[in-house]
Amino acid sequence: MAMLRIDALRALYPELESRVVVTIMGAVAAELQSIGHRNNFFYLQHAMGLASSMGLGIALTRPDKQVVVLDGDGSLLMNLGGLTTMARYKPGNLVHVVFDNESLLSVGGFPTATSTGSDLAAIAAAAGIPRTATVRTVDALTAAVQEALAAKELTTIVAKVDAVGPPAYVTDLALLENRFQFQRYLQGRS
């Protein structure tokens, strides 16, 4: 494999800066914060599976905002039914990126079912997500995200990345601090 998640996040950062971003816990949250936290970024540091549902809740209630969910294979596998809910309502302002390292990295790297052939982009397509893709390079990921944002159509992009994470997962940003900052941002009070 060739893509590192941190490189992918650095490349995507200009697209994320002005969007509402919801991430899963673990490496995605820590790495995005290491590049630069913003009040429009929310890191769901537990409740595995629900980052995509939170993104859906924001996208449905705030059609004026573009929402990017940064999900992972382990999290999405815990809420595959959520793909059918997203597909049912198809908010055009939601882009769902799944970093697939084929493992549960933060708990020791145990392999997930994507390591034995489960194809999350195919599952998303079969669930009814109108646009799906699997990408393996930073350039392909950046292009796919830009196209999805421009198309304004619900998209799930599975980015195959190396099972490499940051040195630490706990950051200086308290969970509740992040939650209140994000709420103020969404409600135009920051």
Add this chain to the structure above:
Amino acid sequence: MSPVSTSNSRLIYDALKSCGVRLMSALPETWLVHLIRMADDDPEMTLVRLAKEEEGVGISAGAYLAGVSSAMLMQNHGFLASVNGIVSCAQLYRIPLLMVISQRGSFGERDPWQTEGGAVTENVLRALGIAYDRLSEPGHVARRIAHARTLAYSSNRPVALLLERDLMWEDAG
């Protein structure tokens, strides 16, 4: 005709709407059919039909942070299926949830498969520290729903309202 009370479902629906609810997540169950239909027919309400109730925690959390009040319509077994989301999303991040839970498996329940959930639901609510009240009489529905919503927002915590057989089911048998 379903013996589920249309008039009491209307009372509940109107009370939820009066306290600002504009999004409802739901997974169908017998006692909730009229409520779900009312939400579906109301152009001012966003109805989100779920595959599993725990998704509703994330959807309500997102809606809340975005400034929209929501309610979760679910059976008590759906509440039991949502416990991790309630704990590690709503409680961890101090999100007010308004959970409207049909309390199946209580006295009068004829479906054997509902009986275990009925016996444990209140104990689980108490174990989680979730404030709850029962809706059993039409006369207190609007007040209790409004009070539940007020406490959820002032405490930044989930609250629950249990829909009881006496309110929801018109067949006295």
